[in-house]
Amino acid sequence: MKIKIILSLLITFSLSVMGQTKKELEVKNFFWGEHDTHKNTVEIPDKWKSESAVILYKNQNYDFHKFGKNVTYKNSTRKRIKLLDNSAVKEFSEFSFLDIFRAPTKVIVFPIPVAFNWQQNTGNFVGIKVVKPNGDEIEIDIKKESVQVDGKTNIAIPNLEVGDIIDYYTYYEDSFKSTFAYGFEPVETTLSEEYPIVNFKLFFETENDFFINFNSYNKAPELKQLPTEKRSIRRYSLEGTNIDKYISNRWFFPLLDLPSYKFQVYFARSGSFEDRALAFLPEKETIIKKNVSEEEVLDLYDKRLRANRDIGDLRDFFKSKTFKNDTEKVKEAYYFMRHAYLTQYIEAMVVKEADILYNPFEFYGSNPPFISSQKEFIKYFTAFLNRNDIDYDVVVSKKRYDGTIDDLLIEKNVDLLLKVNTETPLYVEYFDQYNSINEFNPLIENTEAYLLTSSKNKIDGITREKLPHSVYSQNEEKKEITFTLNDDFSGFSITSISNFKGHQKKEEQNNRLLFTDYIYDDYKKYETKSFIELVKRKKKKIEYQKQLDAAILKIQNHHKEQMKEAAQSEFELNEIDDYAFKINETGRYGFDSYLTFTESFKGKDAFIKKAGPNYIVEIGKLITNQIDLNKKQRERTENIHMSYPRIYNNKITFNIPKGYAVTGIDKLNKSIDNSTGAFISQAEVIGSDLIITTSKQYKNYSEPNSNWSLMVDFLDSANQFVNEKILLKKT
Numbered sequence: 001m002k003i004k005i006i007l008s009l010l011i012t013f014s015l016s017v018m019g020q021t022k023k024e025l026e027v028k029n030f031f032w033g034e035h036d037t038h039k040n041t042v043e044i045p046d047k048w049k050s051e052s053a054v055i056l057y058k059n060q061n062y063d064f065h066k067f068g069k070n071v072t073y074k075n076s077t078r079k080r081i082k083l084l085d086n087s088a089v090k091e092f093s094e095f096s097f098l099d100i101f102r103a104p105t106k107v108i109v110f111p112i113p114v115a116f117n118w119q120q121n122t123g124n125f126v127g128i129k130v131v132k133p134n135g136d137e138i139e140i141d142i143k144k145e146s147v148q149v150d151g152k153t154n155i156a157i158p159n160l161e162v163g164d165i166i167d168y169y170t171y172y173e174d175s176f177k178s179t180f181a182y183g184f185e186p187v188e189t190t191l192s193e194e195y196p197i198v199n200f201k202l203f204f205e206t207e208n209d210f211f212i213n214f215n216s217y218n219k220a221p222e223l224k225q226l227p228t229e230k231r232s233i234r235r236y237s238l239e240g241t242n243i244d245k246y247i248s249n250r251w252f253f254p255l256l257d258l259p260s261y262k263f264q265v266y267f268a269r270s271g272s273f274e275d276r277a278l279a280f281l282p283e284k285e286t287i288i289k290k291n292v293s294e295e296e297v298l299d300l301y302d303k304r305l306r307a308n309r310d311i312g313d314l315r316d317f318f319k320s321k322t323f324k325n326d327t328e329k330v331k332e333a334y335y336f337m338r339h340a341y342l343t344q345y346i347e348a349m350v351v352k353e354a355d356i357l358y359n360p361f362e363f364y365g366s367n368p369p370f371i372s373s374q375k376e377f378i379k380y381f382t383a384f385l386n387r388n389d390i391d392y393d394v395v396v397s398k399k400r401y402d403g404t405i406d407d408l409l410i411e412k413n414v415d416l417l418l419k420v421n422t423e424t425p426l427y428v429e430y431f432d433q434y435n436s437i438n439e440f441n442p443l444i445e446n447t448e449a450y451l452l453t454s455s456k457n458k459i460d461g462i463t464r465e466k467l468p469h470s471v472y473s474q475n476e477e478k479k480e481i482t483f484t485l486n487d488d489f490s491g492f493s494i495t496s497i498s499n500f501k502g503h504q505k506k507e508e509q510n511n512r513l514l515f516t517d518y519i520y521d522d523y524k525k526y527e528t529k530s531f532i533e534l535v536k537r538k539k540k541k542i543e544y545q546k547q548l549d550a551a552i553l554k555i556q557n558h559h560k561e562q563m564k565e566a567a568q569s570e571f572e573l574n575e576i577d578d579y580a581f582k583i584n585e586t587g588r589y590g591f592d593s594y595l596t597f598t599e600s601f602k603g604k605d606a607f608i609k610k611a612g613p614n615y616i617v618e619i620g621k622l623i624t625n626q627i628d629l630n631k632k633q634r635e636r637t638e639n640i641h642m643s644y645p646r647i648y649n650n651k652i653t654f655n656i657p658k659g660y661a662v663t664g665i666d667k668l669n670k671s672i673d674n675s676t677g678a679f680i681s682q683a684e685v686i687g688s689d690l691i692i693t694t695s696k697q698y699k700n701y702s703e704p705n706s707n708w709s710l711m712v713d714f715l716d717s718a719n720q721f722v723n724e725k726i727l728l729k730k731t
Contacts, residue, residue, distance in 0.1 A: 027125050031059075031078050031169040038080060038199070042131075042165065045242065048196050053088035055197040056080040056165065064184075064206045064265050069177045071267060073184065078169040081195065083162060092166050095128065095155045124172050130157065131165035181268035181277045186410045188262040188402070190254045191220055192246035200243055202261070204236040211266045211281045212236075213409050215290040220259035223288060234286065249633070253401040253641040264410045278304065279411045292408045297396055297450055298462040300411070305375060305394055307383040307457060313340045313369070314384055317526075326390050327422040331437050333384050335589065338431045339522045341371045341380070346433065346515045347531040347548075354551035356544060363534040374416040377430040381418060386457040391421040394459060397449035397467065399441065400701070401641065405448050405464070415444050419451065427468070433518070434509040439591045442503045442644035445469045446701055472645035472697050474592065475502035481622055483607075484655040489615060491604035494571070494622075497584075498597055503644045505587050505595040511566075512597055514559055516552060517583045567599055570624050576601040613730045615660070619668070620724035623650050623694050627715050634712060640703040647697045654690040660728040662690050667724050672714040676700065676707050679717040694721065 032039065038057040048054050063074035083089050128140040138159075145156045157166070191200060204223070206212060214223050216238070226235040238261065246258060254260070266279045280296055282289035317336050323329040345368060348360040361368050371377050378394060385392050397415045398405050408414070417429040417440050429440040446469035453461040478499040485492050500508045523530050532548065535541040564579040579601040587595030609616040656662055668683035681694040696718050703711060 024125050027171045028127055051196060052085050053195045054082050055195050056082055058197050058200045061203045064210045070175055072175045074173045076171040080167045082165050085162060089160045089162060093157050093160055096152050126170050128168040131167055133163045183264055183266040183279055186264040186412055190246055190258040190260045191240050192243050192258055194245055196245045197243040200240040202238040206234050208232045208285055209267060209269050211285055213289040214263035215409055216261045218259045220261055249638055251640045251642050252638050255402055257639055262409055294462050301452055302459045305378050307379055307386050330420050330426055334428050334437055339526050341369055343433050343519060343522050344528050346519055351531060356547045374430040378416055393419040394452035395419050395449050397444040399443040400447055415441055434588050436591045470502055470644060472647045472699050475504045475644055475646040477504045478649040480651045482653045483622060485657055489608060491602060492607055493602045495600040499594045501592055501594045504646055509595055513586060518586050573603050573606055576603045578602045615728040617726050617728060619726050620722045622652050626719040626722050628719050636708045637705055639705050642701055645699055650694045652692040656688050656690055659731055661731050663727045663729050668692055670717050672717040674710045676703050676710040677714045679714040681721055
């Protein structure tokens with residue numbers, strides 16, 4: 001297994017820079033020179049001697065500086081890791097570097113002028129050495145041991161043994177020019193990782209015009225300021241010792257329960273840029289901002305979420321329409337906006353992607369109005385609400401895995417939506433092609449959020465309110481499966497009708513729907529023209545239609561093959577024949593509306609085993625694979641966090657072959673139902689069919705670890721059902 005070193009770089013990793021240049025020697029000396037206080041660190045605490053590996057020392061450094069118009073960002077990491085068993089030796093025997101690394105993102109707060117120039121440097125270095133138990137050090141020749149494979153640089157570490165220490169560093173330097181304000185990509189991470197850490201040090205160095213938001217959580221050490229030789233220079237460190245490893249587990253939000261820290265560095269050269277920055281900046285560069293007040297939230301969004309203008313298309317759409325009430329009007333506006341500012345352009349996107357036409361959007365006017373962000377959506381939709389004198393609040397929320405709204409620190413973590421105060425409040429979120437009214441990110445459901453209240457078309461107050469929550473019955477996956485054996489028992493056929501609603505359907509819509517499943521219905525519903533209808537020249541219209549039809553057929557054939565492979569994987573079949581797939585309902589108009597599709601196929605060499613004159617049918621496998629907990633997972637100590645409560649319902653109809661009777665159905669009746677969830681199954685013979693219903697329920701968003709045993713009960717029951725069989729006994 002390869003160790004993947006993920007660095008924050010945006011340039012190609014080049015072996016040509018790995019020579020002994022002056023800069024590389026400077027970097028190497030920084031980590032391994034005479035001031036290296038950890039070069040003789042070899043001992044580990046007794047409590048970790050049975051671990052696979054232990055990190056003796058981890059050092060993370062961030063430097064932010066400016067020189068005239070130039071800004072320089074440096075990011076480096078060093079780890080010193082002791083290998084304690086053969087598994088770790090194998091793990092660290094090869095390092096893998098992505099050839100193209102990502103740079104810290106600059107978030108520009110207003111349009112970039114022509115003069116903007118971003119110049120990348122080549123200050124990117126890697127050093128690796130092996131320290132043997134006797135103290136001998138072997139530095140790896142990066143150039144010699146590197147091999148380019150599939151877009152990656154693999155570096156072999158030869159002759160590793162148990163007891164060796166791997167000591168490596170990575171260094172990245174990025175320099176660019178700008179006179180504007182922007183934010184570097186936030187960092188949010190736990191102190192712990194997959195191996196325990198004896199000593200950890202995080203180091204910051206900044207100067208004037210760099211603003212830091214930083215806080216520690218869950219008893220992590222605090223960031224401390226260090227003395228400097230200049231008033232303009234600021235240094236900070238965070239240090240920790242004896243950090244237990246982070247055990248990756250299902251349904252776990254590490255930032256909620258483990259010691260962690262979060263920070264973002266923002267650059268703004270002057271007061272005017274500070275005022276325009278889309279961030280919760282500290283008052284001064286010398287202050288580390290640790291939290292955000294209600295007043296700061298109100299102040300930031302009052303300036304940036306004001307309705308910018310009315311929308312001509314939306315105004316024209318409502319001219320000839322009447323509605324019973326504001327609820328109907330808001331719903332119609334939302335779905336029309338989804339089409340007017342997104343889905344009507346999807347066909348043109350396909351035309352561009354298929355290289356049919358370089359700029360198909362020219363047929364939609366000189367400047368097609370796309371809505372590209374949460375904030376832009378808020379401005380557009382509130383313009384409509386203001387014009388119609390409909391009251392609303394702007395919701396400022398934060399995802400559950402990132403802590404509560406009281407932990408708000410980084411503006412990028414904010415989720416925005418609208419609460420429209422109709423008779424029954426409606427929630428509207430920045431849409432994709434599938435979103436519905438009252439459908440918003442499940443990770444902000446049931447959380448406390450800020451409400452920015454408005455009056456006279458202006459945000460003027462702030463309150464707090466808990467957002468609505470969905471219950472497990474609203475987030476449903478429902479399948480109706482008909483299972484029929486061939487007359488000669490050589491194979492079987494399956495017809496499956498799948499239904500998804502609530503939060504269960506979003507992923508399925510993304511996977512199952514093609515634009516052809518809904519876009520032409522949208523054109524008809526909203527009386528808009530397709531791409532081909534917008535083309536005026538007859539000859540071009542015929543040409544583009546032919547090319548578009550070919551592109552659509554290619555997309556549909558590829559999609560059908562993907563759906564076939566998904567069915568094979570779901571039922572754990574090596575091969576299926578006569579596969580058919582059909583969308584019945586798209587589920588695009590209402591949170592409680594169903595996405596429905598039908599699949600059918602034939603197969604063999606599965607589900608059926610001959611037993612003398614009788615047959616064993618592995619009927620339990622038709623509910624498909626369930627969670628099979630291993631010993632380590634059963635000993636869970638972490639709290640349980642899930643995206644949303646949900647339910648999985650199955651109805652299986654097995655056509656009993658003529659001349660046979662079913663025995664063993666008593667094992668198909670199970671009932672485990674408690675406060676955390678349930679698995680309930682029932683089976684009965686009705687006429688010539690065996691009817692089996694199952695229901696698996698996850699009732700809550702989260703559970704304390706003390707309830708884990710209750711969850712294990714129904715998870716085990718569901719997994720056991722998969723192994724249940726029936727006997728077809730010849731009569």
